[in-house]
Amino acid sequence: MTDTTRKSADDLRSMRWFGPDDLRSFGHRSRMMQLGYSEEEFRGRPVIGILNTWSEINSCHGHFRERAQDVKRGVLQAGGIAVEMPSLSVDESFTKPTSMLYRNMLAMETEEMIRSHPFDGVVLMGGCDKTTPGLVMGAISAGVPCIYLPAGPMLRGHYAGRILGSGSDAWKYWDERRAGNISDPEWLGIQGGIARSVGTCMTMGTASTMTAITDALGLTLPGASSIPAPDAGHQRMSANCGRRIVDMVWEDLTPDRILTDSAFRNAAIVAMATGCSTNAVVHLIAMARRAGVNLTLDDLDALGRVTPLIANVRPSGKNYLMEDFFYAGGLRALMKQIEGRLDTSCVTVTGDTVGENLAGAVVFNDDVIRPLSNPVYHEGSLAVLRGNLCPDGAVIKPAACDPKYHAHEGPALVFDSYLEMKKAVDDEYLDITPDHVMVLRNVGPQGGPGMPEWGMLPIPKALIKQGHRDMLRISDARMSGTSYGACVLHVAPESHVGGPLALLRTEDIIRMDLDARQLNMLVDDEELDLRRAAWAPPEPRFQRGWGWMFSRHVGQADTGCDFDFLERGFGLAAGEPDIY
Ligand code: FES
Numbered sequence: 001m002t003d004t005t006r007k008s009a010d011d012l013r014s015m016r017w018f019g020p021d022d023l024r025s026f027g028h029r030s031r032m033m034q035l036g037y038s039e040e041e042f043r044g045r046p047v048i049g050i051l052n053t054w055s056e057i058n059s060c061h062g063h064f065r066e067r068a069q070d071v072k073r074g075v076l077q078a079g080g081i082a083v084e085m086p087s088l089s090v091d092e093s094f095t096k097p098t099s100m101l102y103r104n105m106l107a108m109e110t111e112e113m114i115r116s117h118p119f120d121g122v123v124l125m126g127g128c129d130k131t132t133p134g135l136v137m138g139a140i141s142a143g144v145p146c147i148y149l150p151a152g153p154m155l156r157g158h159y160a161g162r163i164l165g166s167g168s169d170a171w172k173y174w175d176e177r178r179a180g181n182i183s184d185p186e187w188l189g190i191q192g193g194i195a196r197s198v199g200t201c202m203t204m205g206t207a208s209t210m211t212a213i214t215d216a217l218g219l220t221l222p223g224a225s226s227i228p229a230p231d232a233g234h235q236r237m238s239a240n241c242g243r244r245i246v247d248m249v250w251e252d253l254t255p256d257r258i259l260t261d262s263a264f265r266n267a268a269i270v271a272m273a274t275g276c277s278t279n280a281v282v283h284l285i286a287m288a289r290r291a292g293v294n295l296t297l298d299d300l301d302a303l304g305r306v307t308p309l310i311a312n313v314r315p316s317g318k319n320y321l322m323e324d325f326f327y328a329g330g331l332r333a334l335m336k337q338i339e340g341r342l343d344t345s346c347v348t349v350t351g352d353t354v355g356e357n358l359a360g361a362v363v364f365n366d367d368v369i370r371p372l373s374n375p376v377y378h379e380g381s382l383a384v385l386r387g388n389l390c391p392d393g394a395v396i397k398p399a400a401c402d403p404k405y406h407a408h409e410g411p412a413l414v415f416d417s418y419l420e421m422k423k424a425v426d427d428e429y430l431d432i433t434p435d436h437v438m439v440l441r442n443v444g445p446q447g448g449p450g451m452p453e454w455g456m457l458p459i460p461k462a463l464i465k466q467g468h469r470d471m472l473r474i475s476d477a478r479m480s481g482t483s484y485g486a487c488v489l490h491v492a493p494e495s496h497v498g499g500p501l502a503l504l505r506t507e508d509i510i511r512m513d514l515d516a517r518q519l520n521m522l523v524d525d526e527e528l529d530l531r532r533a534a535w536a537p538p539e540p541r542f543q544r545g546w547g548w549m550f551s552r553h554v555g556q557a558d559t560g561c562d563f564d565f566l567e568r569g570f571g572l573a574a575g576e577p578d579i580y
Contacts, residue, residue, distance in 0.1 A: 013118065052084055106134030122147075166195065171484070175464060202321045209277040253349065269341055272300075401470060438473045442495055446554060455473070473485065
């Protein structure tokens with residue numbers, strides 16, 4: 001337990017709104033009474049904002065209205081007052097062109113709603129991909145005590161005796177359907193069985209990766225990220241979040257005391273050991289920079305080289321899903337396996353250290369959570385490439401692709417838009433070989449804009465029919481955490497701003513050497529200079545609104561795609577609002 005000095009009621013942030021004997025505070029108190037509260041219910045008690053990303057179209061957060069009631073129960077039991085507030089519900093399935101376009105919007109909303117309201121502490125309810133980094137980035141910048149409540153993974157998918165994994169099996173069976181191997185009734189059965197409860201995708205996709213990272217950072221109750229959404233334990237965890245945040249307020253346990261350099265290093269090591277989504281790179285760097293921690297692509301690559309992947313969970317693992325991971329002991333058990341590599345002195349939302357939180361954690365199935373002596377893959381989840389195609393970096397997931405592509409040389413087939421690429425891959429007579437390298441550009445942070453998850457380019461029908469299921473693909477886009485294959489992503493700088501990817505031409509030879517972390521086009525410098533001189537920037541995609549603002553301020557993938565005007569400062573950086 002860390003040393004704590006408890007606040008007094010007069011020290012509460014909310015007392016700026018409710019305490020003074022002036023006209024404005026009279027107004028605040030009278031409006032609370034209009035809401036049905038007596039003065040003794042809100043004055044001098046921690047006011048807890050519950051930022052709830054529920055919506056009727058966010059299937060992953062379908063249980064959040066009920067869980068908010070559990071949080072309120074906990075807050076009240078601990079002597080606080082709970083205020084539920086709707087937050088932008090950025091769902092992964094329906095938000096187009098890509099949910100990533102709205103991560104920073106959620107971060108801005110979170111920061112501003114916390115700052116502008118009399119919240120002494122907040123519970124952040126998220127889980128579906130971008131909701132986790134969006135809520136956490138905003139809460140870091142707001143700086144009041146916060147605890148993250150992860151939605152939890154959905155149950156395993158199921159159809160005709162087969163276990164189905166979110167995303168991963170959609171891609172896999174879609175290829176089989178394109179090859180003519182799946183009937184209409186079978187396809188309908190898979191459609192109905194692949195997502196059969198509330199909760200987030202139950203592979204180690206972006207949602208499970210980001211909630212695991214948040215858990216490892218110390219922002220959730222220990223192991224909370226692994227509890228399946230429909231489990232009664234998830235309700236109990238929610239109520240515990242409510243109880244704990246009230247004490248965090250009295251202890252003034254703000255995010256800056258939790259989110260240290262070591263906490264981010266712990267989170268990166270855990271991410272590598274879990275077989276994390278490639279999206280982890282972008283979000284982890286963005287969250288770290290909000291917290292004033294300079295985490296870089298090279299740091300992540302260095303940790304990836306020495307951290308074995310031990311969670312046998314798809315898509316990097318072979319057999320299991322998040323429900324199995326929970327039964328095997330969950331994230332606490334995984335962290336226990338790698339405890340010697342973590343800084344166990346880091347403080348967490350419990351007020352205890354990582355080491356104290358891991359006491360008693362046990363692995364119940366060592367095929368799901370492997371010992372270090374028997375990893376799924378000898379290195380971590382991600383590798384960072386550099387070279388004349390990606391001077392500021394690119395990312396690949398070595399364990400999720402056929403090892404024969406770890407060293408590869410072949411001619412480029414370049415597409416400037418998704419539609420152009422789609423037309424080609426659907427052409428059964430496309431002139432392409434398995435050695436070709438498919439390239440999609442103009443789909444980066446500014447080019448997309450929003451860096452859509454288009455980086456797992458479909459294998460052309462012409463190759464599918466020959467039995468091929470993988471090939472080397474390169475883009476400045478991202479890919480879903482549930483995706484797999486030899487996909488090089490996040491090429492930086494992106495082509496839209498004139499990165500070298502913009503200079504590549506079809507039939508140029510590309511060489512990738514994963515061991516050497518190199519990705520190059522074999523084109524000499526004089527020729528590249530000529531092409532650069534002839535290059536003209538593409539027309540902007542948006543002339544107004546959010547897309548316009550996003551395109552002007554978003555950073556490149558290697559720096560986390562945050563807005564340039566939001567990166568600075570940590571914790572109430574913009575100061576408390578004036579109350580006059
Ligand atoms: Fe919500 Fe995958 S669609 S977590």
